[in-house]
Amino acid sequence: MPIPALRRLSLTLALSAAIPLVHAETWPAADWASAPAPRSVAVDALEAYAFPARDDVGRKGVRTDALLVIRDGEIVYERYAGPTKASTPHLTWSVSKSLLAATLGTAYRDGRFKLDDAAAKFYPPLAAHPSLKVGHLLNWASGLAWQEGYEYAPLTSSVVAMLYTRGRSDMAGFTAGFSEEVAPGTRFRYSSGDTNLLSAVLRGVVGADAYQDYPWHALFEPLGITSAVWESDAQGTYVASSYTYLTARDLARVGLLMQRDGRWGEQQLLPPAWIAFNRTPFANYQANPEKPGEAVPGGQWWLNVPVNGAAKPWPDVPNDLIAALGHWGQGLYVIPSERLVVVRYGDDRDGSYSHNELLKRVQTAFAVENAQ
Template sequence: MFKGLTLLLLLISSTVQAEPWPGEQWPTGAIITNTEALENYAFPPRDDTTRKGVRTDALLIIRDGQIIYERYAGPTNAQTPHLTWSISKTLMATVLGVAYGEGLFKLEDPAAKFYPPLAKHPDIKLADLLHWASGLDWQEDYEYAPLKSSVVAMLYTRGHRDMAAFTANHDSYAPPGQAFRYSSGDSNLLAAALKNIVGPQRYADYPWTALFEPLGIRHAVWETDATGTFVASSYAYLTARDLARVGLLMARDGRWNERQLLPKDWLAFNLKPFAGYKAHQDEAVPGGQWWLNRAADGAASPWPDAPADTFAALGHWGQAMYVIPSEKLLIVRYGDDRDGSYRHNELLKRVMQAVRP
């Protein structure tokens, strides 16, 4: 009996030890060589005078915890903390997941409990903000419509000093939790709520102590507004390799080595499609500040050439991190795409062709 138990424990131990994890550096696996079609799409000749077309700054592919492809372009290299734009939203959701695991809040808590300026909207729950479903009348327009854009005003003009207060001052257009409307303001309300969730003394260091340091991320930069609140909508900077650590955490069900950093029910919430979403062509389905390759509302899956379990963190100008658990793959792609020509499915299709025998 004891010999059998000892053998079982040795087998379990060897299995755990065989699972690759990055230390100071990522381990390297068998480098893929079937990359011509992938590189033709991701790295076409680059014209910095017009900034047109697909303009990849970084492409990193990791399989089962090991780097199998890595290339950089433009001014970016492996040591460059790259602006992630709206991947910052997903990073804030991941930081909140650690706080959730500490028992500091519940998804059904009123957001005003932790951010009192939302008292005029008492029915907004933290879960609603995570679903981009606050019901606030927000216009997420960018360069093509700056005069009516809520996000441009928040980041650059009348709202930039206190972005959460600017957002909270918006009127409602729908009851909270019923309709999806993508909103950088909702994400910045979460960043303001985190200040009271963890307490002002912990707040300034919390993304580092809660997430970055346990994952071995050493060079993250996260800007704040004038109130000291993290700009969760837009202004986190990480190297491609460091962002991939967050992807590996998610790919392995919130576990980092032997520590369960994110509760499994938090991941289940992140990766469950929001019920109030109405499908749009080629648009990924929102979860809890993540994007899902799921069929919804009668529409086909948005990335048909990628596995159905693919999920992603996405940002302006082509920033993307894709996690594909069924293939043990994660892909970080940084870009500088100004004309909207980049297509998620096209890159994913060519990655899958490159990594499959």
């Protein structure tokens, strides 16, 4: 071999040794690739927590319907219980809110709206609230006098009235009729009404004709999602607060999209600025000391960061977590630093389930170093 060639070879080998190996990306095609992790004490401990003896009579304790763990774009763990199977589109409850955020992000990518646009520009029934911006709704900071009480306070619950009684035929219109309690953008108050206003805003952004199929054309189909069902009210507005159904495997595709900064293969489906907004804590958020463990609001996603003097809510979980959370224990958890996406469906009724405990055990069983 000539001397110059030897020198080039030596330089190449030296550079290869100096540059750390980049983990190859795997993307799901029609289905996910599967590389099940071997059984271990850590996996047994995870299952002992997630799948204890199931109480289907009293509905007590942790009641996991599905647990799916994706690492580096491959299934490393999957288990189902109760009536749920891999092919079952499961009700996601408020995970729907984050799905709407992802759908809106595709319209933001195309320049169809700005965060500081008045929401009434796209949904005229909000004309009584001229200072309410799209960004305020994304932070659950409309300032409206909303009470998210669920079944535990049915007589005063705004969300029960919206979903099941006087607001059910026009959920956005019902919410738009609330008075402002504080100025928009000054206070966080979790509100399913805010999200359904955003759903109506989306229709104004993309147009009534495109709206009917927009979540499929803009988000689900590019990701290869085939199981999605999204209910609408009598006005044809998607119930973005609550009523999407997806298999665990399909929901995990949204998680992988978020793990990889809005990129799906070679396509930048969601722009970096949108992902950054989703991951930014609402500036005026104050943790409730009476409710430790509540995640921090971002842009219709949930975060695990210390904010305004409060410790991060889930102490055993990395700060870069971003999550979509729903009633009765639904969760889509994305931990980019661990290259993990976790889907957990459940039917928890008594507060036994802990996000922190599940994710602590998932990390112990499937952390990145275990994949090397």
